[in-house]
Amino acid sequence: MEAASKLDVESIRADFPILRRKIGDKPLAYLDSAATSQKPAQVTDAMRRFTDHSNANISRSVHTLASEATEAYEGARAKVADFIGAISHDEVVFTKNSTESINLVAYAFQNAVAERGADPRFVLGPGDEVVVTEMEHHANLVPWQQLCLRTGATLRWIGITDTGRLDLEHLDEVINERTKVVSFVHVANLLGTVNPTSQIVARAKEVGALVGLDSSQAVPHLPVDVTELGVDFIAFTGHKMLGPTGIGVLWAKAELLDAMPPFLTGGSMIETVTMERTTFAKAPAKFEAGTPPVAEAVGLAAAVDYLAALGMDNVRAHEKELAAYMLERLETVDGLTVIGPRVPIGRGATVSFELDGVHPHDVGQVLDSEGVAVRVGHHCAKPTCVRFGVTATTRASGYVYTTTEEIDRLVSALEQVRKVFA
Amino acid sequence: MNLDELYQEVILDHYKRPRGVGLREPYEGESHQVNPTCGDEITLRVHVEGGTVADVSYENVGCSISKASASVLYELVKGASVEDSLERLGEFTELMNSKGQGEGDEETLEDAVAFAGVSKYPMRVKCALLGWMAFKDALVRAEAAVPTPGGGAEQ
Numbered sequence: 001m002e003a004a005s006k007l008d009v010e011s012i013r014a015d016f017p018i019l020r021r022k023i024g025d026k027p028l029a030y031l032d033s034a035a036t037s038q039k040p041a042q043v044t045d046a047m048r049r050f051t052d053h054s055n056a057n058i059s060r061s062v063h064t065l066a067s068e069a070t071e072a073y074e075g076a077r078a079k080v081a082d083f084i085g086a087i088s089h090d091e092v093v094f095t096k097n098s099t100e101s102i103n104l105v106a107y108a109f110q111n112a113v114a115e116r117g118a119d120p121r122f123v124l125g126p127g128d129e130v131v132v133t134e135m136e137h138h139a140n141l142v143p144w145q146q147l148c149l150r151t152g153a154t155l156r157w158i159g160i161t162d163t164g165r166l167d168l169e170h171l172d173e174v175i176n177e178r179t180k181v182v183s184f185v186h187v188a189n190l191l192g193t194v195n196p197t198s199q200i201v202a203r204a205k206e207v208g209a210l211v212g213l214d215s216s217q218a219v220p221h222l223p224v225d226v227t228e229l230g231v232d233f234i235a236f237t238g239h240k241m242l243g244p245t246g247i248g249v250l251w252a253k254a255e256l257l258d259a260m261p262p263f264l265t266g267g268s269m270i271e272t273v274t275m276e277r278t279t280f281a282k283a284p285a286k287f288e289a290g291t292p293p294v295a296e297a298v299g300l301a302a303a304v305d306y307l308a309a310l311g312m313d314n315v316r317a318h319e320k321e322l323a324a325y326m327l328e329r330l331e332t333v334d335g336l337t338v339i340g341p342r343v344p345i346g347r348g349a350t351v352s353f354e355l356d357g358v359h360p361h362d363v364g365q366v367l368d369s370e371g372v373a374v375r376v377g378h379h380c381a382k383p384t385c386v387r388f389g390v391t392a393t394t395r396a397s398g399y400v401y402t403t404t405e406e407i408d409r410l411v412s413a414l415e416q417v418r419k420v421f422a
Numbered sequence: 423m424n425l426d427e428l429y430q431e432v433i434l435d436h437y438k439r440p441r442g443v444g445l446r447e448p449y450e451g452e453s454h455q456v457n458p459t460c461g462d463e464i465t466l467r468v469h470v471e472g473g474t475v476a477d478v479s480y481e482n483v484g485c486s487i488s489k490a491s492a493s494v495l496y497e498l499v500k501g502a503s504v505e506d507s508l509e510r511l512g513e514f515t516e517l518m519n520s521k522g523q524g525e526g527d528e529e530t531l532e533d534a535v536a537f538a539g540v541s542k543y544p545m546r547v548k549c550a551l552l553g554w555m556a557f558k559d560a561l562v563r564a565e566a567a568v569p570t571p572g573g574g575a576e577q
Contacts, residue, residue, distance in 0.1 A: 361460050361485035361549060362429075369425045377460040391461040391483050420429055421486070 006314035013401045015040035015306075026371030029406040034189055034217060034350045034397035035375045036239045039303070043242060046302035047295045057291055059268065073294050076301035077284070083304045084234070085225035086251055093250040093257070093284040094292050098216040099139040101235035101250035102183070104287060105212065106143035108260035109181070113151055119259040121210060124180055126152035131175050131182040131209075133158040133166055134387055137189050138380040140214035140235075144183060158184070158200075160387050164191040164340035164347075171203055179209040186218035186234070190381040190393065191340030192323070192350035194222070201230050210256070216240060220399070221319055221348050223312040232256055238296060242400075243303035247296035250287070257283035264289040307400075315400055322349035322398040322407070329411045330396075334418060339388050349398035352379070355414065358421045360394040366420055367394075370413035372406075427539035428546070429486065436533065437486040442496030446479035451564030453556040457548050462488050466556035468564045475499045475507045478557065487537075487546050492553035494533045499557065507561070510534075511554055518547045 013019050016038050021028045030038060050072055056065035058073045074089075081089040095101045112122035124130075130144050134157050148155040156174050159167040166184075175182055182204040187194050197213065204211035212233035218224055219234075220241035226234060233252035239245040252260075262269060262280055266289040271279040280286045307315065324344035330336055335356030341347040355363055364376035375395045378385045385391060396410055449467035456463050462484030469477040478496050482489055495514075499507035514534055517524045522542035526535035540550045 359462075359485035359489075361462075361487070361546070365428065365543070365546070366425060382461070385461065391463070420425065421434070 006317040007310060007400055009318070009401060009403055012040075012310070013403075015042060016401055017041060019401060023368065023371040023373070026369075029370075029372045029409045031396040031398060031402065031406060031410060032373045032375050033399035033402070034240070034395065036245070037220065037242050037399055038401065039242055039244065039299070040306055042306050043244065043299045043302045047244065047299040050298040051295050055295070058294055059285075069294055072301075073292065073297050076297035079301045079304045080249055081251075083308060084219065084251060085227050087227060088254050090282070090284055091251055091254050091257065093252070093287045094297055095248040095250055095287075096246060096293070097239075097248035098214060098235045098237040099143075099248075101237075101248050102140055102214065103143045104250055104263040105183070105233055105235075105252070105260070106147045107263045110147055110150060111261040111263070115261055118261060121180070122260065124151040124153045127178060128153040128180045129156050129176070129178040130154070131156050131158065131179055131184070131204075133184045133195075134160045135164075135166070135188040135191055135193065135381065135384050136185050137214065137216065138382070139216070140183055140185055141383070144181075153180070154178075160191075160384065163342070164188075164193050166193070166195055166200075168199060171199065175200070175203045175207055175209065177207055179204065179207050182209050182211045184213060186213040186215040186224075187221065187348050187350075188340070188381075188384070189217050189350065190352050190379040190384045190395065192347045192352065192397075193341055194218070194346045194348055196346070197229055197231070205230070212252075217348065217350065220307075222316045226251055238300040238303065241300075241303055242306055243300040244293075244296045247293045247300050254283065257287070260287075262286050262289070266290055268292075310400060318400065319349040319398060320344060322402055322404070323347055323351070325404050326351050326396060326398065326407050329407055330414075333411060333414045336414065339390065339393055349402070350395060351397070352393040352395040354390055354393055355417060358417055360392040362421060363394045363414070363417050366417040367410070367413045370409065370416060372410050372413045374410070424539075428543060430536040430539065432533050432536035433486060433490040436490035436493040440489055440493040442478060442493065442500065443481070444479055445481050446477060449477070449479065449560075449564070450567045451560035451562065453559035453563065455552050455556040455559070457484070457488070457552050459548070460485070462549060462552055464488070464492060464553050464556050466492070466553060466560050468557065468560040470504060470561070470564045473504055475502055475504060475561075480553065480556070482553065484552065485546075485549055487540055488549040488552045491534075491537065491550045494537070495553050495557055498532060498534060504561065504565075507557075511558055514554055515551065517541060518550050 018038050054068040056069040058070040077092050078089045081092045109122045109124045112118035161167045210232045215234040215236045219236040238247040269289040337354045339352045360376035377392050449469045451468045454465045464482035466480040517526045520541045528535045
């Protein structure tokens with residue numbers, strides 16, 4: 001039984017060979033896309049075609065393959081840039097994942113402290129403040145926390161309300177004249193909350209702070225336009241948006257990338273090198289030391305094509321329906337408590353919950369025996385767990401290929417969990 | 423997969439009615455272990471007296487496998503000689519690393535043989551071993567603090 005959807009989910013599913021897999025004798029119900037999405041044949045085909053036909057290192061040699069590889073890699077950059085509404089393709093830096101993207105920015109601050117003549121926006125010290133939220137994935141918490149420990153700056157954060165929303169009541173106090181950078185999660189990976197960005201961005205701009213987003217759970221699921229968001233940087237990753245692992249993205253304003261000291265140094269990121277010193281290439285090359293993930297960039301470009309063809313508005317609409325269905329059905333399970341927004345407004349199709357008296361590990365194990373794949377644990381968001389007084393949760397997350405029938409299977413498998421641990 | 427194999431009645435029973443739970447005095451060694459993938463935690467104390475594990479006491483949060491395992495551990499090693507308890511530790515660890523091939527000796531491992539099925543699930547082996555790792559660590563600390571018949575200097 002398929003709810004009216006903006007997406008033709010059945011024909012989408014046909015593009016994902018893995019969705020035909022069986023777990024034991026049960027068909028797979030993959031509800032762990034927030035951890036990593038599955039890849040359509042279009043993505044793996046594109047990568048294989050590139051590897052079988054055009055593989056070479058980029059920007060080095062003059063032979064045909066090298067030129068094709070360079071074109072494919074730069075073409076992927078252009079595609080990603082257009083997908084997120086970047087003004088210039090050179091504002092897209094390819095990294096390994098979101099974690100590296102965020103570290104790249106955090107290290108720009110740390111490196112600026114030791115660099116003579118560094119842009120004062122990046123020079124951080126005692127008295128300066130860095131702002132995150134309590135609902136961050138560790139990827140957007142630990143780098144800033146470590147930066148503060150090393151520079152003597154103070155880490156501050158926006159709290160979470162009981163309903164799983166950002167507590168903006170004290171926003172003007174948390175973000176103040178001492179704030180140098182605000183980096184916050186766009187869509188929360190544990191709670192599923194889609195955060196309103198405009199108020200925080202406006203306040204950050206008002207005090208002259210840089211502001212960025214961890215958009216790892218946003219770019220795959222909703223239309224994201226960096227120009228419209230008005231932020232200075234965003235980070236996201238390929239493997240959560242139908243692309244391969246091993247490639248992530250940092251988008252930042254060109255002017256900012258120019259001002260930032262490099263993070264990793266070495267090959268490909270230089271202008272000229274002597275034994276004593278080095279001058280650096282312009283961004284994005286300045287931030288892409290070493291051989292980049294070329295085949296992965298090709299795969300990411302194919303994923304972007306796939307999503308663009310579906311239409312991100314349609315993806316969002318489909319997931320709104322999924323979220324509503326999931327919340328409604330999960331609430332019928334005895335002893336189940338949703339952690340995060342309980343209404344399908346301002347949230348994605350990622351729902352964390354607790355099942356009274358049963359540890360998430362056990363929940364996940366029984367669900368697996370029914371072919372239902374969910375994530376269990378702290379989801380790299382321990383402070384969020386602490387905020388809600390749990391050590392771990394079970395999390396179901398949907399994507400473009402998720403059906404309401406899979407949600408039904410989750411719900412009946414949860415009844416099975418209750419039986420085993422009654 | 424066969425769920426009953428993993429969640430044996432013995433395991434569910436220890437999970438629902440854990441034996442020896444709670445932190446007690448006296449103790450010579452204490453260990454805190456965390457399973458970073460799921461956030462399971464245990465604090466475990468060992469009281470050694472005259473070469474015997476006089477008490478094992480613990481507080482833990484975690485899944486049925488990790489909680490039942492701590493309870494079984496308590497029953498197995500409390501009152502055993504330090505030497506025997508280390509043998510049980512070795513046997514249990516070997517069983518957990520057997521990838522579903524081991525059965526365990528019921529004579530020595532008693533209820534712990536119920537965990538044989540867990541060894542087929544690599545993601546759960548860590549859960550089953552968490553309490554045992556804490557026991558091993560706490561015992562080393564206790565031995566370092568107290569002279570035992572087998573040697574070991576007082577600090």
